Amino acid sequence: MPRIRIDEEHVAAACTRHFSSDTTIANLRRLSGGASRETWSFDAIGADGAPQELVLRRDPGSSIGGTDRSTEFHLLRAAHSAGVPVPEVRFLLSEADGMGAGFVMERIAGETIPRKILRDDQYERARDLLTSQCGKIAAQIHAMSLDDLPALPVQDALTQINQYRAVLDGFGEPHPAFELGLRWLEERAPTNAKEPQLVHGDFRNGNFIVGENGIRSVLDWELAHLGDPIEDLGWLCVKSWRFGNSNLPVGGFGMAKELLDTYAATSGTEVDEERLRYWEVFGTLKWGVICELQGFTHLNGLVRSVELAALGRRVAEMEWDLLELLDA
Amino acid sequence: MPDPETLHDRPSAAELVIAVREYLEQDVMPSTEGRVAFHARVAANVLRMVERELTLAATQTAQESERLVQLLGHEGTIRELTIELAKAIRAGDWDTRQADVHKCVRATVRAKLEVANPEYLLAGDEQ
Structure with a gap:
C-alpha cells in the first residue's frame, strides 16, 4: 500500500473543500499516539483570518480490529448531541482528499497523560472530581439512544469470551492463566435480560482530556460496541489504568463506591461491587489478550517495533493480576 | 563466572547483551529525544529482561518441568504439558482441582515475571 504523506498542502486542500472557503494551514504536527492510529494537530485559518484549532485522526494503513473512522466520526457526533463531553467533529475525509480514512475534529486543550493527571499539582482539584465525573459521563454514554448510532456489533460477555479464545488459538501459544x-x-x-446498550469500550484514564476542573473530553471511541454497560466501569478499574496508584481502583484517582453512587444517581441503575468485579476481571483479561496481540503485531511483521515486542512480555503482568483477582 | 560448557570466547552472550544495553543507556538515550529516546529506553529494558532470562533460564526450566509433570502426572516437554493444561482448563476438566491448578499456574506466572518485570511482584505498585 502506498504511504500517504500528510502535509500542509493536502490538509489545506481538504479544509478548503469541506469548509467551502479558502483555508490555509499552520502548525501541522504529529501528536504521539498508537501504532495503529495517527493523530495530527493543526490550525486552519479561513478567509476571515480567524484560526480554528483542529485535529486530524486517521488510519495509516488497514485497521486492526475496532471500528472504522467513519463509525467513530458518527459516534462522536451522536455523543456530542447527547451532551457527552467529546470533541465536535468537523468533517470526514473523502476520497478526493487523498489522505486515506479519517476525520477532522476540534482540538480540546488539556492533559491526557495519566501520570501527569495523577501526580501534577495542577490537577489536584481535578483529581477530586474525576471519579464522580466518570460515573456521570459513563451513565450519559450508556443512555444514548441506539437509534442515533451507526451500526455497531453486539458484544456481550460470552461473545467476547469466545472471541478471545479464538484470538489466543490463532497465536497458538498456550496461556493456562488466561x-x-x-x-x-x-x-x-451475566445473562443479558436487558437490551444491549452503547459501551464506549476504552473508557479509562489515558483516554480523557483533563483540565483543572476535570474531564473536558472522552476520546478513543474505536472499540465502541453494544453490550453490558458495566463493562466500561470495570475497564476503568483495571489495575494497569491506575498507573501505580493501586489503592485507588478507579483510574488511580478514586474509589469504587463513589463511582457506583454517581453512576446510579445519573442512570438509575444500581450496580453491586460483585458485578463491577466481574467486569474488572474481564477487562484484565482483555488487556492481557491485547498485549499478546500487540506482541504478535510485531512478530507477524505487520508493524515491526521494539515497543510492541516488549508488550508481548507484559502479558505476564495481566496474568498475575488476573490470578490475584480470581484468588481474592 | 565463565560458563564451563561453552565453546565461545568471552564476552559471553550475557556479557554482550550488557554491552549493548550500556551503549543504549549511556550513549543513545542522552543524545536523543522524543520517540527515539523513548524507544531506546524500551530497548534497554528489553535487554535487562534478556539478561535475567539468561541467568535464570536453567533453574526456571527445571522447576517448571517438575511442576507440570507433578500436576499432570506424566512426562512431556514444557510446551506439550502447557498446551495440555490450557486445553483441560478450557474444557472444565480441572474444575474440581482448582486449588492445585491455581498454585501451579501462579508459580509459572511468577517465574515469567521474575524475567519480564520482577518489580511487578513487589507490592504491585509503581510498574
Whole structure:
C-alpha cells in the first residue's frame, strides 16, 4: 500500500473543500499516539483570518480490529448531541482528499497523560472530581439512544469470551492463566435480560482530556460496541489504568463506591461491587489478550517495533493480576 | 563466572547483551529525544529482561518441568504439558482441582515475571 504523506498542502486542500472557503494551514504536527492510529494537530485559518484549532485522526494503513473512522466520526457526533463531553467533529475525509480514512475534529486543550493527571499539582482539584465525573459521563454514554448510532456489533460477555479464545488459538501459544480467567468469566457470564446498550469500550484514564476542573473530553471511541454497560466501569478499574496508584481502583484517582453512587444517581441503575468485579476481571483479561496481540503485531511483521515486542512480555503482568483477582 | 560448557570466547552472550544495553543507556538515550529516546529506553529494558532470562533460564526450566509433570502426572516437554493444561482448563476438566491448578499456574506466572518485570511482584505498585 502506498504511504500517504500528510502535509500542509493536502490538509489545506481538504479544509478548503469541506469548509467551502479558502483555508490555509499552520502548525501541522504529529501528536504521539498508537501504532495503529495517527493523530495530527493543526490550525486552519479561513478567509476571515480567524484560526480554528483542529485535529486530524486517521488510519495509516488497514485497521486492526475496532471500528472504522467513519463509525467513530458518527459516534462522536451522536455523543456530542447527547451532551457527552467529546470533541465536535468537523468533517470526514473523502476520497478526493487523498489522505486515506479519517476525520477532522476540534482540538480540546488539556492533559491526557495519566501520570501527569495523577501526580501534577495542577490537577489536584481535578483529581477530586474525576471519579464522580466518570460515573456521570459513563451513565450519559450508556443512555444514548441506539437509534442515533451507526451500526455497531453486539458484544456481550460470552461473545467476547469466545472471541478471545479464538484470538489466543490463532497465536497458538498456550496461556493456562488466561484459560482460568476465561473459564471463570464463562461460568459467571451475566445473562443479558436487558437490551444491549452503547459501551464506549476504552473508557479509562489515558483516554480523557483533563483540565483543572476535570474531564473536558472522552476520546478513543474505536472499540465502541453494544453490550453490558458495566463493562466500561470495570475497564476503568483495571489495575494497569491506575498507573501505580493501586489503592485507588478507579483510574488511580478514586474509589469504587463513589463511582457506583454517581453512576446510579445519573442512570438509575444500581450496580453491586460483585458485578463491577466481574467486569474488572474481564477487562484484565482483555488487556492481557491485547498485549499478546500487540506482541504478535510485531512478530507477524505487520508493524515491526521494539515497543510492541516488549508488550508481548507484559502479558505476564495481566496474568498475575488476573490470578490475584480470581484468588481474592 | 565463565560458563564451563561453552565453546565461545568471552564476552559471553550475557556479557554482550550488557554491552549493548550500556551503549543504549549511556550513549543513545542522552543524545536523543522524543520517540527515539523513548524507544531506546524500551530497548534497554528489553535487554535487562534478556539478561535475567539468561541467568535464570536453567533453574526456571527445571522447576517448571517438575511442576507440570507433578500436576499432570506424566512426562512431556514444557510446551506439550502447557498446551495440555490450557486445553483441560478450557474444557472444565480441572474444575474440581482448582486449588492445585491455581498454585501451579501462579508459580509459572511468577517465574515469567521474575524475567519480564520482577518489580511487578513487589507490592504491585509503581510498574
